[in-house]
Amino acid sequence: MGHQRVKALDYDDDLDSDDDYFEEGEGDGEFLLKLFTPTQKNMRQGTIEVKAALDDSISISDKEIEEALWHYFYDITKSVTYLKNKHAPMPTKVAAQKKSKQVSRFDRAANSAMNTQVQNASGTVSPYPIPQKPSLEHAIISAAEFFKDVPWLKVPPHRRGDIIIEPLYPRGGLLGGSSKPSKLAALAAARKKKLESEKNSFAAAAAVDAAEQPTDKVVSLLDRLNIKGQGKQDVAANVTKNEISSASVLPIPTLRKYPARRKRSSSPRPAETREDKPASVPASDNLIEILDLRAPPSTFAATMIGAHRPEPRAQSPEGSMFSLYANRPEVANANPFSGPSPDDIVMNAQAKGNKSKKGPLKQPNGGKTPSNLADSVSSLTVEEAPKVKSKNLNVLEEFEKSNMKRMANFVVIGHVDHGKSTLMGRLLYDLKVVDQRSVDKLRKEAENIGKSSFALAWVMDQTSEERSRGITVDIATNYFETEKTRFTILDAPGHRDFIPNMIAGASQADFAVLVIDASGNSFESGLKGQTKEHALLVRSMGVQRLVIAVNKMDTVEWSQARFNEISQQMTAFLVAASFSPKNLAFIPCAGLTGENVIKPPLEKVIPGNWYSGPTLVEALDASEPAKRALSLPLRLTISDVFRGGVIHPISISGRLDAGSLQIGDSVLAMPSGETATIKSVEIEGMPADWAVAGQIATLHLADIDPIHLRLGDIICTPSAPIKNVKSFTAKILAFEHVVPMSVDVYRGRMNAPARVSRLVAVLNKHSGEVEKKRPRIVQPGAVARIVVELEREMPLEVGTRVVFRADGNTIAAGLLEIS
Numbered sequence: 001m002g003h004q005r006v007k008a009l010d011y012d013d014d015l016d017s018d019d020d021y022f023e024e025g026e027g028d029g030e031f032l033l034k035l036f037t038p039t040q041k042n043m044r045q046g047t048i049e050v051k052a053a054l055d056d057s058i059s060i061s062d063k064e065i066e067e068a069l070w071h072y073f074y075d076i077t078k079s080v081t082y083l084k085n086k087h088a089p090m091p092t093k094v095a096a097q098k099k100s101k102q103v104s105r106f107d108r109a110a111n112s113a114m115n116t117q118v119q120n121a122s123g124t125v126s127p128y129p130i131p132q133k134p135s136l137e138h139a140i141i142s143a144a145e146f147f148k149d150v151p152w153l154k155v156p157p158h159r160r161g162d163i164i165i166e167p168l169y170p171r172g173g174l175l176g177g178s179s180k181p182s183k184l185a186a187l188a189a190a191r192k193k194k195l196e197s198e199k200n201s202f203a204a205a206a207a208v209d210a211a212e213q214p215t216d217k218v219v220s221l222l223d224r225l226n227i228k229g230q231g232k233q234d235v236a237a238n239v240t241k242n243e244i245s246s247a248s249v250l251p252i253p254t255l256r257k258y259p260a261r262r263k264r265s266s267s268p269r270p271a272e273t274r275e276d277k278p279a280s281v282p283a284s285d286n287l288i289e290i291l292d293l294r295a296p297p298s299t300f301a302a303t304m305i306g307a308h309r310p311e312p313r314a315q316s317p318e319g320s321m322f323s324l325y326a327n328r329p330e331v332a333n334a335n336p337f338s339g340p341s342p343d344d345i346v347m348n349a350q351a352k353g354n355k356s357k358k359g360p361l362k363q364p365n366g367g368k369t370p371s372n373l374a375d376s377v378s379s380l381t382v383e384e385a386p387k388v389k390s391k392n393l394n395v396l397e398e399f400e401k402s403n404m405k406r407m408a409n410f411v412v413i414g415h416v417d418h419g420k421s422t423l424m425g426r427l428l429y430d431l432k433v434v435d436q437r438s439v440d441k442l443r444k445e446a447e448n449i450g451k452s453s454f455a456l457a458w459v460m461d462q463t464s465e466e467r468s469r470g471i472t473v474d475i476a477t478n479y480f481e482t483e484k485t486r487f488t489i490l491d492a493p494g495h496r497d498f499i500p501n502m503i504a505g506a507s508q509a510d511f512a513v514l515v516i517d518a519s520g521n522s523f524e525s526g527l528k529g530q531t532k533e534h535a536l537l538v539r540s541m542g543v544q545r546l547v548i549a550v551n552k553m554d555t556v557e558w559s560q561a562r563f564n565e566i567s568q569q570m571t572a573f574l575v576a577a578s579f580s581p582k583n584l585a586f587i588p589c590a591g592l593t594g595e596n597v598i599k600p601p602l603e604k605v606i607p608g609n610w611y612s613g614p615t616l617v618e619a620l621d622a623s624e625p626a627k628r629a630l631s632l633p634l635r636l637t638i639s640d641v642f643r644g645g646v647i648h649p650i651s652i653s654g655r656l657d658a659g660s661l662q663i664g665d666s667v668l669a670m671p672s673g674e675t676a677t678i679k680s681v682e683i684e685g686m687p688a689d690w691a692v693a694g695q696i697a698t699l700h701l702a703d704i705d706p707i708h709l710r711l712g713d714i715i716c717t718p719s720a721p722i723k724n725v726k727s728f729t730a731k732i733l734a735f736e737h738v739v740p741m742s743v744d745v746y747r748g749r750m751n752a753p754a755r756v757s758r759l760v761a762v763l764n765k766h767s768g769e770v771e772k773k774r775p776r777i778v779q780p781g782a783v784a785r786i787v788v789e790l791e792r793e794m795p796l797e798v799g800t801r802v803v804f805r806a807d808g809n810t811i812a813a814g815l816l817e818i819s
């Protein structure tokens with residue numbers, strides 16, 4: 001700070017302007033004198049010493065020395081150093097300015113190359129030393145030379161081997177470091193040496209293997225296959241023959257023990273390349289001169305590789321990076337596809353093993369050509385499930401031999417709540433078909449919902465809906481037998497809403513049991529309701545015999561008068577409905593209490609013991625067996641379609657109207673026209689081999705989809721099928737007025753909308769003779785012939801019984817005459 005202040009004294013302006021500064025203590029003259037006297041001495045002495053310290057070659061004026069001394073406050077050493085540095089010879093001003101900045105070696109090398117080019121062009125000498133070209137022969141090789149025939153791995157023969165790139169500069173030059181090899185370099189060298197020794201030993205071992213075929217050597221499967229494989233022998237022979245002699249000269253790529261690597265290298269080559277260009281080294285005359293369009297190396301490249309311009313490159317036509325060893329004779333002579341592939345070797349070895357153990361090995365495609373294979377495939381068929389084997393029974397003979405108890409199916413009809421189900425429940429209970437325990441249980445359950453009187457009815461009505469509503473909805477089936485007959489009960493619903501179900505039941509019946517409530521007004525109301533309708537329906541459906549159960553006699557105290565009244569009225573009606581009086585049987589009974597069901601009523605019950613007739617069961621048993629159309633073609637009306645589980649996925653049940661069937665039979669479903677095979681048969685829940693007309697059978701089917709089976713469809717014999725018709729002529733009994741009108745035609749459960757298209761004639765009820773042609777209307781109770789047009793086809797034939805309904809009422813029933 002003092003120095004700065006002294007130095008500032010040189011500026012007059014400052015001195016003049018800062019008068020106060022000098023006014024402290026002494027006056028101006030004295031102060032200056034004190035100040036400059038020792039300075040002048042020091043300056044003279046310092047100038048002498050600096051001159052002495054400086055080299056004589058450097059010419060420096062005294063003033064310059066004094067300035068230095070003044071600047072460095074008479075420090076001789078610093079002043080000398082400053083002057084020396086100031087007057088030392090400097091190459092350029094730029095270099096002097098960048099003296100403090102370390103010039104990178106790369107920059108120096110680049111500058112050198114640039115100067116070299118400049119020197120070559122202008123003859124000037126570069127200020128920097130240019131690296132001298134190494135004297136070794138290898139040093140002439142530049143990187144461009146090395147890679148002149150790249151892509152990689154395309155090494156010319158004269159350079160095949162250890163490529164030694166002599167460093168342009170001593171190690172540790174450009175990038176620093178020691179000239180001693182690094183550990184990594186040492187490891188690489190050791191590995192290389194080891195591989196070479198392995199290669200030589202492997203080549204020798206391969207030669208021995210080819211001759212001796214060692215078997216005791218523990219090698220992997222691939223090793224063994226490789227050794228035994230022809231491809232291996234070929235390659236090994238080549239390697240042995242060519243490589244051992246040249247191994248010391250030409251370091252070859254290491255041959256691996258496993259052939260997969262060789263396969264991998266050759267497999268990508270397309271077949272056409274393999275055929276057109278065998279794996280041989282392209283001779284020199286095969287080389288193609290390629291126009292060298294490359295630009296001269298850049299400055300950087302020239303620095304790195306020198307100014308050498310590579311010769312025009314010669315490239316093999318293949319120009320492939322995989323041709324590194326293509327010009328090697330052992331590889332050139334080897335056709336990689338001449339022998340089996342490694343996969344082939346493995347497969348052949350496996351085939352050998354299998355052959356030795358299991359005989360001839362099948363070829364993957366069975367030795368078939370593609371065309372044969374295609375033929376075989378086209379000839380393949382999906383084998384159908386084995387048909388059920390038929391016992392080929394003569395069913396009619398079997399039926400005769402069986403001495404089967406006669407069978408009868410009857411439908412229980414009548415107005416709603418007249419006691420049909422209760423009467424049948426009593427029948428079954430008294431016949432011990434249903435045990436006491438079951439009835440007690442039903443009674444208890446019925447009591448729980450306040451319907452204790454329905455307990456016996458629940459023997460038949462088993463669905464929750466029926467039990468909760470107290471009415472029968474669908475046909476309920478049950479079985480019992482007497483000494484003479486096996487009976488099937490078809491309990492029909494009495495409610496008018498379920499007339500179709502009642503028709504379905506009636507279509508299976510041999511006769512009918514008409515239940516009439518004897519209590520006050522019930523009979524009369526029934527006559528207005530389904531009592532008459534049901535009677536007419538069953539009659540129109542072919543039922544000729546009726547057992548009329550005058551039920552609930554307990555409610556009228558077993559009044560004979562009431563019984564007689566009902567009998568007379570009903571007889572008149574039924575005879576009018578074409579029932580024969582001899583086929584009508586009136587039985588007084590009480591289903592709820594069980595009188596006269598299976599046991600005659602007690603005298604105390606019947607006042608005056610006025611009834612001595614049969615019980616209900618006796619009346620049933622007294623019925624003439626229905627004629628069975630055994631010799632006619634099979635006709636079975638489907639009343640139920642269900643899935644019988646895994647074993648029986650498709651099952652149907654229904655009454656055989658005609659014909660017979662047995663296990664293994666092929667049957668035809670109409671109207672679908674689909675065939676099925678009968679797998680098994682059940683009659684009354686028991687397995688059977690066959691079934692005949694009149695029986696209600698369950699058939700478990702195969703070879704048919706359930707969608708082709710519906711309620712009311714007909715199962716028939718394929719050789720004599722029932723036909724689907726669109727129109728027919730029928731003889732009808734009119735219940736209501738019939739005019740040309742829209743109706744629904746029922747055949748059992750099957751129905752279809754139709755139109756009465758024409759009234760042909762009114763017929764005599766008894767003789768059937770035409771009484772009036774082309775009537776405009778058919779009166780209720782009259783018999784007439786009409787023509788009906790169906791909106792869709794139905795399987796119908798002559799003799800089929802049909803029912804006509806309109807607006808929920810049965811208006812007529814009839815028999816097909818012409819279809």
Ligand SMILES: Nc1nc2c(ncn2[C@@H]2O[C@H](COP(=O)(O)OP(=O)(O)OP(=O)(O)O)[C@@H](O)[C@H]2O)c(=O)[nH]1
Nearest residue numbers: 416417418419420421422453471472494590591592
């Ligand atoms: N007092 C008396 N009641 C009876 C007799 N038979 C049936 N009942 C009663 O009549 C009612 C109807 O009986 P169900 O057997 O259900 O009549 P149903 O004709 O089968 O009825 P649906 O099948 O619905 O048409 C029940 O409450 C029975 O207890 C009988 O002999 N005497």
